[in-house]
Structures are given as C-alpha cells and as structure tokens.
Amino acid sequence: MVLNLYPWLLPDYEKIRQTFLNGRGHHALLLRSESGIGTEQLAKATANLLLCQHINAAQKACGQCHSCQLFRAGSHPDFYLLAPIENKDIGVDQVREISEKVSQHAQQGGNKVVYLQGAERLTENAANALLKTLEEPRPQTYFLLQSDISAALPATIYSRCQPWVIHCPSTQKAAQWLMEECTASAQDIAIALRINYGRVLSARDCLQGEMLQKRLILFTQFWRFYQRKDPLELLPHFDKEIIFQQLDWLISFLSDALKARLNISQHWLNTDFSKAVNQFAERQSAASLLRAYRIMQNIRSDLATINGVNQELILLDGLSKLLINKETA
Ligand SMILES: [Zn+2]
Incomplete structure (x- = not known):
C-alpha cells in the first residue's frame, strides 16, 4: 500500500513515478507549489517509492518491506529531513551535516533520500554548500526539494534540479x-x-476550525473599533494562534473596501460581506482606505520579522495609527 495521496496530487505523482521506473529519474527534484495543497505528501510518497526495497508487480512501493515499515514509522535511517528549525532559515551547518551523512553508505543498503522542505529558506552559504552536493551526484542518493512557487531560488540551485510545478486542484x-x-x-x-x-x-x-465564525466576529469588532475609536477594545479579539490569518482577513477587507470606493467590482475576496464592505467604504476616502490598508500590512510584516517585541505593543501601535489616519483624512 502506498501512502494515501490527496486525489489532486495523483497525476503528478504518477508522472514522477514513471520517470523513475523508466530509468529517467533525476537525482534532484524540485517541487514548486502553493502552500496548503499537501505537496509534503507528494514528496513523502516519492521518498517512499525510492526507499522501498520490493517494488511490487504494479511497480509501486510495497508498503510491507522493512524499508517501507521504517519509513511509515518515521524512522528510516536513510531518509533525511532538512527544514527550518524553529522558523529560522536553513543554515550551512544543517546542510553540511546532511551532506556528510549521505556521503556514507546507506544503512539499509538501498537508496538515500534527502527531503528539503522550504528550499527558499536556505541562507546563501547553505545554498552554496548544497550546490556542491547537487553538482556531484552520488549513486543511489536523491534530493527532493520543495519550495513555495512564488519564492525565488538561486538560479544555480534551480539549474541543478528537475523542476515540477504542482498545481492546486480546480x-x-x-x-x-x-x-x-x-x-x-x-x-x-x-x-x-x-x-x-x-x-x-x-x-x-x-x-x-470554525474560522468563518471567527472571521465574522473580527469584522464586527473591527467595524465597532472604527466607530468607537478604542484600540484597547479591539485588542483582545486578536488570537496569538491565528494572528496572521486575522490580519490577512482585515487586509483583504480593506482591499475590498478600497475597490468598492473606486467602483471596481471584480476580484473581491469577501463577497459574502459585500454589504458591510460597501457601507464601510462609503464613510471614507480612497486615500484613507489605502493608508489603512498599508498600515495593516506594516503591522503584519513587523509581527513577522521583529522578534522579541511584545505582539500587543505592535498591534496597539498600528491600530492607533489607523485612528489618526481616519481623523486627518
Ligand atoms: Zn516496500
């Protein structure tokens, strides 16, 4: 039995599988896709295929052999995961450590697979170190690189890999x-x-996660905040666990409001809130909405990049700017 794959990943998996079965498999695959469509699963199924020691009559990973069992248990000694640790970029030491390991014999006597998750997070030195390993392919050693489709990768890395674009389902x-x-x-x-x-x-x-309900509450509270002008009232409605999601909701709300103000009726995201968006937009100038949109984006990028500063402080500061913006507009 193969790992269960999401149905929309099957066509790409089949194509990749065929390249290996036809002896045309590349030693370094680059899987590029949007996040949130399960590309990790595709990478793992490919790794499983490469590690299985009894490819069955249907030419699929058998799911029974020792190698398949170890892989499923997450303890295959010849499978290496290279990924950001604690959301930090992937450093050169991490790459060197893996390169060192794959230069040795496979412990199970078969292939070795390195799965690099978030290839766009390699530091420059890490990318250079990886490049050396990719340039001198070792027998029975495979690299599966995964990166966000919108992220730029060093051209040198890109040129050493066989790229695959994994599409969202319709x-x-x-x-x-x-x-x-x-x-x-x-x-x-x-x-x-x-x-x-x-x-x-x-x-x-x-x-x-009942996020639609949470989104409704946040929009309602955001509206109230604009009327009552009290950031401290809105603050408790931000939830640490989903704060980026919440900021994205508000950014898209403001973006839709700006479109409403400019009479652009296409490409709205919050069409289920179109009445509220229109009412919100009517009360403000386009310039004021644009400023609000930018302020929210700044809050988001500050929260994503500045470590060690109180989250609430950044939020409070940003929300206060929204109010100044409103009054002077
Ligand atoms: Zn197997």
Whole structure:
C-alpha cells in the first residue's frame, strides 16, 4: 500500500513515478507549489517509492518491506529531513551535516533520500554548500526539494534540479473533496476556498476550525473599533494562534473596501460581506482606505520579522495609527 495521496496530487505523482521506473529519474527534484495543497505528501510518497526495497508487480512501493515499515514509522535511517528549525532559515551547518551523512553508505543498503522542505529558506552559504552536493551526484542518493512557487531560488540551485510545478486542484474538484471531508454547507465551502485562494487544505482547516465564525466576529469588532475609536477594545479579539490569518482577513477587507470606493467590482475576496464592505467604504476616502490598508500590512510584516517585541505593543501601535489616519483624512 502506498501512502494515501490527496486525489489532486495523483497525476503528478504518477508522472514522477514513471520517470523513475523508466530509468529517467533525476537525482534532484524540485517541487514548486502553493502552500496548503499537501505537496509534503507528494514528496513523502516519492521518498517512499525510492526507499522501498520490493517494488511490487504494479511497480509501486510495497508498503510491507522493512524499508517501507521504517519509513511509515518515521524512522528510516536513510531518509533525511532538512527544514527550518524553529522558523529560522536553513543554515550551512544543517546542510553540511546532511551532506556528510549521505556521503556514507546507506544503512539499509538501498537508496538515500534527502527531503528539503522550504528550499527558499536556505541562507546563501547553505545554498552554496548544497550546490556542491547537487553538482556531484552520488549513486543511489536523491534530493527532493520543495519550495513555495512564488519564492525565488538561486538560479544555480534551480539549474541543478528537475523542476515540477504542482498545481492546486480546480475550484470544482476542491469543493467536491471538501464536501466529503467536512460537514459544511456548499456556500461556506465556496467562501473558505475563496478566502484561502483555492488552497484546499487551508480551506479545510478553515472550515474545521470554525474560522468563518471567527472571521465574522473580527469584522464586527473591527467595524465597532472604527466607530468607537478604542484600540484597547479591539485588542483582545486578536488570537496569538491565528494572528496572521486575522490580519490577512482585515487586509483583504480593506482591499475590498478600497475597490468598492473606486467602483471596481471584480476580484473581491469577501463577497459574502459585500454589504458591510460597501457601507464601510462609503464613510471614507480612497486615500484613507489605502493608508489603512498599508498600515495593516506594516503591522503584519513587523509581527513577522521583529522578534522579541511584545505582539500587543505592535498591534496597539498600528491600530492607533489607523485612528489618526481616519481623523486627518
Ligand atoms: Zn516496500
């Protein structure tokens, strides 16, 4: 039995599988995709295929051999994961350590697989160190690199890999799958897919985590904040666990409001809140909405990049700026 793959990953997996079975498998695959569609699963299924020691009659990983069992248990000694630790960039020491390990014989006597998650997070030195390893392919050693499709990778790394673009499922296929996975209504599924830009697993998490409800509460409170002008009242409605999600909701709300103000009716994200967005937009100038949009984006990037500063402080500071913006506009 192969690892269960999400249905939209199957065509790409089949193509990759065929290249290996035809002896044309590349020693370094670069899987590029949006996040939130399960590309990790595709990488792991490919690793499993490469590590299985009894490719069965259907030419798939058998799921039975010692290698498959070790892999499934997450303890295969010839499978190496290279990924950001505690959300820090992947450093040169991490790459060297793995390069050193794969230069030795495979402990199970078969292939060795390095799975590099978040290739765009390699530091420059780490990328150079990895390049050396990729330039001198060792027998029975495979690299599976995964990166965000919108992220830039060093051209040198890119040129050493066989690139694969892994696509999001169509809206229709994604909705069908969500219908079977979740208990949500067709309408909520459509909203969840839209506000998650078609990333089907993010949409599932959104539905299962009752995020649509949380989004409604946040929009209501944001509206109240604009009327009552009290940042301290809005502050408790931000939740550390989902703060970036919440800021993205507000950024998209302001972006839609700006579109409303400029009479642009296309590409709205929050179409389920179109009445509220229109009412919100009516009370402000386009310049004021644009400033608010930028302030929210700054809050988001400050929270993502500045470590060690109180989250509440950054939020409070940003929200206060929104109010000054409103009064002078
Ligand atoms: Zn096997």
